[in-house]
């Protein structure tokens with residue numbers, strides 16, 4: 001059993017928090033704190049001392065001001081589905097659950113942006129956007145997760161081939177700093193109701209994206225949304241090895257015709273992911289890919305098809321094992337809609353394993369996908385885990401996501417530790433090949449920092465100190 005840090009509940013602190021957000025929205029009840037002490041990942045459980053659910057910006061400001069004054073840690077939280085232990089309160093303190101701040105403030109259906117509060121879920125935004133025939137880059141994650149948390153954590157979704165990361169879709173932000181000060185970045189900083197663009201101002205949104213909740217609490221965010229062209233065509237192929245699959249994705253990625261271009265290993269294509277490791281049947285291909293395209297007209301679709309046919313033919317001519325293939329209808333739905341019943345639901349990822357799931361998630365140059373996958377496969381099979389790996393191009397070919405979804409049995413400390421070891425080994429291999437882990441499990445931050453340029457670490461520390469002088473925001477997540 002892992003040892004829990006010392007509890008630090010103070011009745012006077014609770015009273016003060018309750019006076020800010022109301023009696024019903026601040027608690028130190030043990031069973032509620034317990035519910036926030038763990039997530040799906042292998043990261044050890046730690047209780048917060050207080051759970052606080054504000055419903056307004058003013059309340060967030062007052063909580064932060066008080067916490068900063070008393071030097072109490074604060075962990076921002078929306079749904080806790082990040083699978084990297086990012087919301088586990090390493091040093092206890094206040095768990096700031098922002099779910100009640102769930103207003104869709106505006107959808108500008110002409111200028112194509114939405115302004116939302118942090119508690120707005122993917123399901124909630126989808127319902128409203130579809131009324132306007134608009135869409136967002138939906139991740140293959142739980143529909144209850146927050147759109148804003150996904151965007152500020154460099155999340156990816158079904159439009160990342162076309163528009164890049166969801167953080168690249170942010171147009172403006174309102175943020176409460178750890179001191180309680182209210183700031184704005186992007187166009188809304190200049191005019192109260194202008195939420196259309198971060199540019200041409202200095203890119204200060206970077207102070208709050210990729211920071212894993214350690215630099216401030218985002219209270220409003222503007223994001224670009226996009227019209228849904230009516231003609232869907234998904235190009236599907238299989239290949240016998242990662243080399244042939246990444247050569248194809250490299251080649252097709254050059255033409256930038258796909259909203260999403262993704263490859264999945266045989267193990268990730270199984271429902272559920274086999275746990276423990278199960279060998280692939282000899283006659284099954286090792287890789288499958290889907291390239292999702294949306295066109296405005298049949299002719300536009302045919303033009304895309306012509307490019308795809310040309311790419312497939314040129315790969316086969318080079319001796320590739322690539323084959324055109326048919327993908328199940330339900331799996332296709334998961335590429336364009338919120339996770340379907342069959343593919344993409346957390347239950348389906350984890351149900352054979354016993355509730356645990358975590359990942360080595362990385363941004364890796366496409367050229368390194370082959371060598372990294374081959375090493376990961378050895379590492380994971382060695383740990384009796386399935387090499388259930390996904391690769392996805394971001395905007396063309398220069399880099400993309402390489403990640404493995406690793407279910408494990410959370411009820412067994414040995415099996416949990418086994419998964420942790422395997423994931424950390426995988427992340428080291430990726431770093432060796434020039435990749436960068438993202439949303440990394442907390443105990444891996446130090447490994448990243450060991451490779452970092454001293455100037456990067458120094459700048460990171462200086463900016464952190466400036467924004468969060470008392471180091472109260474989600475402490476411990478950066479290993480600095």
Ligand SMILES: Cc1cc2nc3c(=O)[nH]c(=O)nc-3n(C[C@H](O)[C@H](O)[C@H](O)COP(=O)(O)OP(=O)(O)OC[C@H]3O[C@@H](n4cnc5c(N)ncnc54)[C@H](O)[C@@H]3O)c2cc1C
Pocket residue numbers: 040075076077078079080081082083086087098118139140141142144145146147148149150151152153154155156157212213214216217218219344345346349474
């Ligand atoms: C099966 C499965 C599949 C997934 N697939 C994908 C995928 O395809 N793409 C993808 O991107 N993700 C994926 N995820 C990860 C995750 O579901 C998403 O990133 C999700 O959008 C995170 O939202 P959340 O509300 O759970 O965030 P949380 O886990 O609550 O928070 C994430 C981080 O943001 C911080 N934070 C939260 N709110 C704020 C705020 N207002 N201000 C500042 N910091 C804040 C937290 O402290 C934490 O560090 C998947 C997860 C699962 C379980």
